[in-house]
Amino acid sequence: MSFRGFLPRERFDTLFSILHKIGAQCIGPTVKEGAITYAHLSSSAQFPHKVTDQQEPGSYRLTPTTDARWFAWANGPQALKPLVFAPEEILWRSERNATGTIAFTTDAAQMPLTAVIGVRACDLAALALQDQHFLHPQGQDASYASRRRQLILIAVNCTHPSASCFCHATGDGPEVDQDYDLLLDELDHGFAVRCSGATGEQIVQQLSLEPLQPSQLNEIDNANRHAAEQQTRHLPATDLEQVLNTLQESGRWQDIAERCLSCGNCTSVCPSCFCxxxxxxxxxxxxxSTHVRQWDSCFTQGHSxxxxxxxxxxxxxxxxxWLTHKFAGWIRQYGRSGCVGCGRCITWCPVGIDVTEELQGLTEEYNNA
Amino acid sequence: MSEQHQQPRVAVHKFSSCDGCQLAFLNLGEDLLALTERLDIVFFAEAGMMNESAEVDIAFVEGSISTAKDAQRIRNIREHSRYLITIGACATAGGLQALRNLAKSDDWVQAIYTNPEHIDTLDKVSPVREHVHVDFELWGCPINKNQLIALVNSLSLGVLPFEETDKLCMQCKRQQHACVMVTKGSPCMGPLTRSGCGALCPAFGRDCYGCYGPAENTNASALGQRFDGVGLLSTQISNRYLSIYSNEQAFACTGQGWNEES
Structure with missing residues (x-):
């Protein structure tokens, strides 16, 4: 989609007003519990200000920055997944009456129209994966579907990947190219705006955008290219499906198990995990009685x-x-790997286990066999 | 279930403990009234009802076994109960009292009590399961009301109670708290600890100290290494593991290992 114009930073809150006017609640990034997390917001004042993140395996720290941009950071622990695939929700209620029969009622998930500001390419790719799973033609998940319909996605291209990121290696980022209503590129004094679809068009019409300068377009190109080049982690350039399916009896699994806490943090922060x-x-x-569905993990006893x-x-x-399903099983199930390169499982693993390193080790073992 | 059915008879017993788990009953509030509609509570130490030898369907037992009289009492309770359920860390795993198993407790008795000859305890503090058959264990220090309600319902409907065995991290992430170990380097016991508390401590930005005891499939040594990595002293690591659950193998080995390092 082509650029529609420039939204000066001081008029950004017009976007909040337009969204409120069409009946949408706004969710966006803010600083909470020592991390940049998504929460209900009412104005740009609640965005992260002069703060950025430093990530490495098992560590996340917020640090001050002189950069006045609001989106000068890489993704925190969660973004879209909890909004559509609820961490815990009631599916139905049952009640036994005096004659002993049991009546069931469903709890239709009710989420108001919800605009998410600041979505990154990795999370849009993960959302597309979750859509494949939960909106499967042979069995659509009603609660997921009802919430998914309510989403307005306002993406912001990522210009500050963390040391854990590798979306360039999975082909899912850092530039957004799918499933957005609005797409923003942050510049020093405001945002370049693109839109897609009827909702995006409707919002853009009301934004009174200013013309974009050719120099600003150059700046955006450079920032997006730079974001890809900054990423230091990679996936082995090989057929991982073949490697993983061949090395099921590798001694490396035990080596990992000696470090792994089997705590489920990786699968909980993974934006595509759906168990x-x-x-x-x-x-x-x-x-x-209420019947509750909650996030599970292949690291729990109950899972198997x-x-x-x-x-x-x-x-x-x-x-x-976890590794075999994510990088091999998904290909047969959904036509692509389940990893979008967001790097969350690396940062948020309490003991800093790095999937890219483990996959590299397995690949070397496969090549040497 | 027809109204004519006799209501299940319940007893709540106390051994060496702080009474905190019995308070989970009293903290039920309105739910306690709902439960008393369905249960006959025939013995409840904290609430003043006393009849230790009454025949009951469910005996809840709080506290660890510390004295010869305790050991005799628990056998008597077992003989008169259809189901025996331990409530809390002390009854289930020995609890704080079990710390004396790691020390020369005779020396302490001599040093603390004016008339040490009145102290008559067993050599070791032990959990109830070392004395009699236990049908189900509720972990926690203290337990909470949700565990009690779920258990009472399971038993009265004749289905196996649901056992919470997952790591606390699962519950913490469902509540979407940022990991305190990753954001602050706090020595959180969540990756080893049984869920069920509702992630109370991480919700207030502090590290879990393991009061719900070991989860299944724990890797205590890897977490100990991590605590070392975030700067804890050997004694601090040892104390993390040996406070409430010093008598549980899953925590004790690592805790004692770091104790010897210090």
Missing amino acids: HSQHDVPAADGIT YIHGLVIRNETRFRYRQ
């Missing part, structure tokens, strides 16, 4: 429990499952 479990929460009255048996009872099997 969940369900259980019932009975009320004290002994009559009513089948009729009296935990199939993956050791960490080496659980890590193998």
